[in-house]
Amino acid sequence: MLQAVQIQPVSFDNLPEFQPDSVEAQVGNTPLLNLRKLADAAGIAPTVDVYAKAEWFNPSGSVKDRPALNIIRSAETLGLLRPGMTLLDSTSGNMGIAYAMLGAARGYKVALALPANASAERIAILRSYGAELVLTDPLEGSDGAIIEARRLAGENPDYFYARQYDNPANWLAHYHTTAPEIWRQTEGRVTHFVAGLGTSGTFTGTTRRLRAFNPGIEAISMQPDSLFNGLEGLKHMPTALKPGIYDEFSADENIEVRTEDAYQMALRMAREAGLFVGVSSAANVVAAFAVAQRLDDGVVVTVLPDNGFKYLSDRFWKQ
């Protein structure tokens, strides 16, 4: 039976500290940006604030440093990951880059199943960190990469199969870091949290902790409007392999975003606010603005998972 060893949650307080000058210690504590200028242009009331966590400030350039670090630390604490071992997972890109960076820093080999149509930028970054890549059929998408990772785990029982879609250390990273940062940075004023669903780790973990701080906080999940879309990193849950950590009842509401609307927002953010973000970041802002436009007052917080550098080959930038 594959994965007979269940990955258990590890108490965050028991995890070892990192040296302050290590790359691991730079994960998290990202800036919270005020999107006022864009919000004004979108007709959002001056009494409603929209903020976004700038997750590209993480050392490998995306929000995924948070779950990758917590998955690795938890596995080390449980004795599932030991020096010289290989960490295996499937990824659409950013999680793999986070694993590859942390693996190099902490002495692990990293093997990744990745759809072959991942952007050339991503594949080049992963190879630069020394990750071993198994490219899967582009027509099967990220679900094909998941199935290949499961197969590789079965063939290589000595690998640590990190299972980002099912590992509680994924959402717990956000429970212990992203949510307390938002609470502190808004001085407890946050009223709405909006985030897209990929593994669902960001949404699930942040929502659970924010509601522990204030049960009245509304949580809105965002998904692509269609099973066939251009929102890299996000999942259309009704038609995808559902992540084990996904809790479909935790959202007060779900908002669907069209790919074309996210592209337009990415262009506006770059050109009108100096924020050069990736497509899922732009989609999160589309959803956050849709929530903010209905409010008379409130503080809406969303997440910008990465910046635009890994999407330069997307054609919409040339519009």
Place this chain on the structure above:
Amino acid sequence: MSIIRIPTPLRQYAGGNASIDVNGGTVGEALGDLTTQYPDLRNHLYDGDQLRSFVNIYLNQEDIRYLDGADTALQGNETLLIVPSIAGG
């Protein structure tokens, strides 16, 4: 007769098929034949007359946008791929 390979999420709109035989002397004509056979695919692939910006069509490992686009000529024995972007994680 050329073949168009259909990505997993779109197969439900293509009679559950992983690949479809199509006729046409160009990529545009082949896609036109595909959406004539399976009209439900059209809204997923096109915005008006234009391919949606995130829909990528590959002929022999090359994105047709770097060939002659919809006018790219077909001999009639090629395989075209409709490649989705990548979801989740």
